[in-house]
Amino acid sequence: MLLGKQVELTQQLIMRLQQCGVDFVYIEDALTEDLVVPEMISDETRIKALSEIRNGFRELMSPSRRNKGLHTPYIAKQFRSVMSMVLEEISDHKGAMLMLMNMGLVDHYLFQHSLNVCIYTTLLGMSDGLSQEELITLGMGALLHDIGKTQISTDVLMKPGRLTAEEYNEMKKHTELGFRLLKDEPNLPLIVAHCAFQHHERLDGSGYPRGIKGSEIHDYAKWIGLVDSYDAMTTNRVYRSPMLPHQAIEGLYAGTGTLYEQRMVRLFRDKIVIYPVGVTVRLNTGAAGVVAGYDPLCPHRPVVRVLYDEEGRELSQPFEIDMMKQLSVMITRVNEQNVATPATVEKTMG
Ligand SMILES: [Fe+2]
Numbered sequence: 001m002l003l004g005k006q007v008e009l010t011q012q013l014i015m016r017l018q019q020c021g022v023d024f025v026y027i028e029d030a031l032t033e034d035l036v037v038p039e040m041i042s043d044e045t046r047i048k049a050l051s052e053i054r055n056g057f058r059e060l061m062s063p064s065r066r067n068k069g070l071h072t073p074y075i076a077k078q079f080r081s082v083m084s085m086v087l088e089e090i091s092d093h094k095g096a097m098l099m100l101m102n103m104g105l106v107d108h109y110l111f112q113h114s115l116n117v118c119i120y121t122t123l124l125g126m127s128d129g130l131s132q133e134e135l136i137t138l139g140m141g142a143l144l145h146d147i148g149k150t151q152i153s154t155d156v157l158m159k160p161g162r163l164t165a166e167e168y169n170e171m172k173k174h175t176e177l178g179f180r181l182l183k184d185e186p187n188l189p190l191i192v193a194h195c196a197f198q199h200h201e202r203l204d205g206s207g208y209p210r211g212i213k214g215s216e217i218h219d220y221a222k223w224i225g226l227v228d229s230y231d232a233m234t235t236n237r238v239y240r241s242p243m244l245p246h247q248a249i250e251g252l253y254a255g256t257g258t259l260y261e262q263r264m265v266r267l268f269r270d271k272i273v274i275y276p277v278g279v280t281v282r283l284n285t286g287a288a289g290v291v292a293g294y295d296p297l298c299p300h301r302p303v304v305r306v307l308y309d310e311e312g313r314e315l316s317q318p319f320e321i322d323m324m325k326q327l328s329v330m331i332t333r334v335n336e337q338n339v340a341t342p343a344t345v346e347k348t349m350g
Contacts, residue, residue: 002043020047024335026278031307031318032290037278041089041119052082053111053143060181061150076140076187083118083139087132090123110149113231118142120227120272124264125220127271138220140188141195145224148178148196172208175200191220199224202259226252226260226268244334245274246300273299275331282333283321286310295324304329 002017003009009025017025026037041049056078121142125135149157152174156167163171178196182188198221201207203214207225233248243251249269256262275281275291282288287306294302301323308314323329 032278032292032305035277035290035292035305037276041086045085045089046115049082049085049115050111052078053114056082057111057147057150060147060185075185079140079143079188080136082143083122083136086115086119086122086139087135090119090126110146114143114146117145117224117227117231121223124223124227124267124271127267128223137189137191138195138223141192141220142224142227144178144182144192145195145199145228146174146178147181148174148176151177151181172200175209191218194218195221195224197221199228201225202255203261204258206259222261222264226264229255229260230268244331246331249274249300275299275302275334277302279334281331284328284330284332288312288333289318292320298324301327304331 002020003013007013056075059075059078118139122135122139125138130138152171156163156170159167175197179193182193182196183190185193195218197209198212198217201210201212201217201221202225203217203222205211205213207217230248230252233243233251234245235242252260252265252268256265273294275294277291277293279291280288281291281304283304283306287310288308289304289306291302292305303320303322303324305318305320306315307318321329323331
């Protein structure tokens with residue numbers, strides 16, 4: 001347990017939670033207490049996994065190890081154990097619709113990103129019928145796909161604006177650098193290194209670093225590339241606002257057959273619920289509320305429980321809008337920091 005009951009969330013505690021990898025919390029409220037919020041993996045597993053990933057990354061990138069070409073025998077073991085942990089939890093959800101919730105709207109750290117991509121890639125691989133052993137390999141590939149970024153200069157990596165062509169070329173090198181870091185690692189399947197190498201390659205050859213196409217790209221790298229693209233589209237950047245989840249899905253669709261395999265995009269759309277129960281949304285009517293349910297056949301148009309009117313006033317009598325029936329209603333914002341105070345929202349999302 002991180003915090004006891006009735007403890008007030010001070011700014012300091014919020015910072016501490018964030019350092020532990022907790023990006024958001026749910027708040028109990030009489031108006032929404034009947035809603036059951038699904039969790040893909042428990043907070044405990046997430047925190048444990050994140051600390052293992054952090055240690056593993058540190059180990060892999062430590063200069064002494066790199067210079068001497070040393071290998072660390074337990075690195076593969078470490079990542080394998082993270083994967084078993086993740087897999088065990090995901091397996092409990094088998095058959096249920098899969099939830100996409102933690103892909104944040106703010107730039108997140110490499111570890112968070114790696115774990116998120118890992119969870120969703122593994123879920124998709126599971127839906128695609130991969131075996132347990134294959135899933136572990138795919139998941140490790142996803143955990144380590146961006147490891148090469150640890151070798152890119154922080155000026156480029158953390159640049160708060162758009163990259164210049166030169167910087168972009170520098171950034172692109174993370175694929176090959178990752179491959180080199182991983183390829184000789186004992187006990188790590190070579191495919192894991194290829195996931196780092198190939199996850200920015202695209203079907204039509206427009207990707208990098210080699211511009212390979214179609215069946216030349218390993219399926220695992222294609223899965224990782226797809227989830228990574230979705231994540232990139234929905235992530236806030238200083239120079240552009242994030243796309244809404246349904247817009248990002250449309251973005252993936254636009255790339256069907258040229259950038260991504262159609263069958264993979266379809267599985268993504270069918271298996272991942274982009275507006276899960278409990279997510280806060282703002283509607284084009286100006287009202288705001290939380291997702292209260294959805295039809296599995298059309299999870300992109302959920303039922304929204306409206307809690308605040310267009311002026312930001314809390315309603316004493318919340319009501320529900322079924323977006324499947326009210327087709328003119330659209331979602332315009334998600335995961336706002338505080339649906340109750342539009343002023344704060346403008347500041348953080350603006
Ligand atoms: Fe990448």
